[in-house]
Structure formats: structure tokens, C-alpha cells
Amino acid sequence: QVQLVESGGGLVQAGGSLRLSCAASGGTFSSYGMGWFRQGSGKEREFVAAISRTGGYIRNADSAKGRFTISRDNAKNTVYLQMNRLKPEDAAVYYCAAASSVVPPMSAFEYSYWGQGTQVTVSS
Numbered sequence: 276q277v278q279l280v281e282s283g284g285g286l287v288q289a290g291g292s293l294r295l296s297c298a299a300s301g302g303t304f305s306s307y308g309m310g311w312f313r314q315g316s317g318k319e320r321e322f323v324a325a326i327s328r329t330g331g332y333i334r335n336a337d338s339a340k341g342r343f344t345i346s347r348d349n350a351k352n353t354v355y356l357q358m359n360r361l362k363p364e365d366a367a368v369y370y371c372a373a374a375s376s377v378v379p380p381m382s383a384f385e386y387s388y389w390g391q392g393t394q395v396t397v398s399s
Contacts, residue, residue, distance in 0.1 A: 276301050276302065276388075277299055277300070277301050277302035277304075277307065277373050277387075277388040278299065278300045278301045278388075279297055279298070279299055279371050279372070279373060279388055279389065279390035280297065280298050280300075280390055280391070281295060281296065281297045281369065281370065281371050281390045281391065281392060281393040282295070282296050282297075282298070282393060283295040283296050283393060284368075284369060284393030284394045284395045284396075285394075285395070285396070286396045286397075286398065287361055287395070287396070287397055287398070288397070288398050289361060289362055289363055289397055289398065289399050290360055290361065291361055291397075292357070292358060292359045292360075292361065293358045293361065293395060294355060294356070294357050294358070295311070295355065295356040295357075295358065295369055295371075295393060295395075296353055296354075296355055297309070297311075297353060297354045297355070297356075297371030297390055298351075298352060298353050299352045299353070299354075299373065300352065302373075302388075304349055304352040305328055305329070305349040306328060306375065307328065307373040307374060307375060307388075308325060308326065308327050308328055308373070308374045308375075308376055308377070308378070308379030308380070309325065309326050309345075309347060309354040309371060309372070309373055309374075309379065310322065310323075310324065310325035310326075310371065310372045310373075310374065310379055310380070310381075310386060311323040311324050311325070311345060311354075311356045311369060311370070311371055311372075312369070312370045312371075312372060312383055313365075313367035313368065313369045313370070313395075314367055314368050314370070314392075315364075315366060315367040315368075316366075316367075318367070320370070320383055321336065321338075322336050322381045322382070322383070323335075323336050323338070323339050323343060323345075323356065323369070324336065324339050324343055324344075324345035324356060325345065325374075325379035325380065325381065326345045326346065326347050326354065326379055327377070327378065327379050328377070329349075330346065330347050330349075332378065332379065333345055334379060334381060336381075338365075342358065342359050342360045342361075343356060343357065343358050343359070344356070344357040344359075345357075354371055356369065356371075358395075361395075361397045362397060363397045363398070363399045364397075365395065365397050366395055366396050366397045367394075367395060368392040368393065368394050368395070369392060369393050369394075369395055370389055370390055370391075370392045371389075371390045372386035372387075372388060372389045372390070373386060373387060373388040374386045374387060375387060
């Protein structure tokens with residue numbers, strides 16, 4: 276059983292940056308592809324970015340390309356999401372998730388473990 280704990284959310288002005296972290300425990304972190312999802316108020320959960328077990332393969336949502344960067348440190352059992360040039364529409368609860376598939380999926384249904392989420396608020 277893998278436990279995931281996100282941190283790093285908060286309030287930021289539009290154009291600012293935040294770095295989210297997700298610490299994993301209870302499993303072999305390097306065995307899992309990791310993903311970031313977000314869910315805005317009244318919206319469905321949507322894919323943001325995913326990274327393969329070794330970090331060699333990355334997938335990004337169109338909304339994240341050029342602004343968000345996913346990375347991982349297997350020695351620290353942590354995955355990160357660096358978010359730059361934030362926009363008000365990026366405001367959401369951000370979740371990290373773990374999947375056992377080789378190619379990190381874009382579908383939330385393929386992830387087995389989820390964190391509790393961290394709130395990101397972007398003021399205009």
C-alpha cells in the first residue's frame with residue numbers, strides 16, 4: 276500500500292510560481308509511474324502531467340506545456356510539479372497519484388493510489 280502526501284500549495288498572484296511536492300511511503304516508489312491531476316471547483320478531475328518510473332518519459336496536458344514541469348527524485352521518494360506563469364484558471368486542488376503501468380497513464384482510472392490533495396489559489 277502506497278501513501279502519498281502532497282504539499283506546497285497556497286495562494287499566489289497570477290504570473291507567479293509554485294512548486295508542489297508529493298512524498299511517497301509504504302511501497303517501492305521507483306516501481307510506479309506518477310501523475311499530477313487537478314480538480315477545480317465544480318469541475319471534473321483533469322490530467323496535468325505524468326512521469327515514468329525512471330523519469331525518462333513525461334506526458335503533459337496541453338494546459339501545462341511550457342509552464343509546468345514534472346520531475347521525480349527516486350532517492351527521496353518524491354515527485355514534484357513546478358508551476359510557472361500561473362493563471363487564475365489553474366486554481367484547483369492538485370492531486371498526485373501512483374500507477375503501476377510502464378507508460379504513465381493520462382486517465383485517472385488507471386491510477387491505484389492517490390494523495391489527499393493540496394489547494395492552489397491564483398489571484399488575478
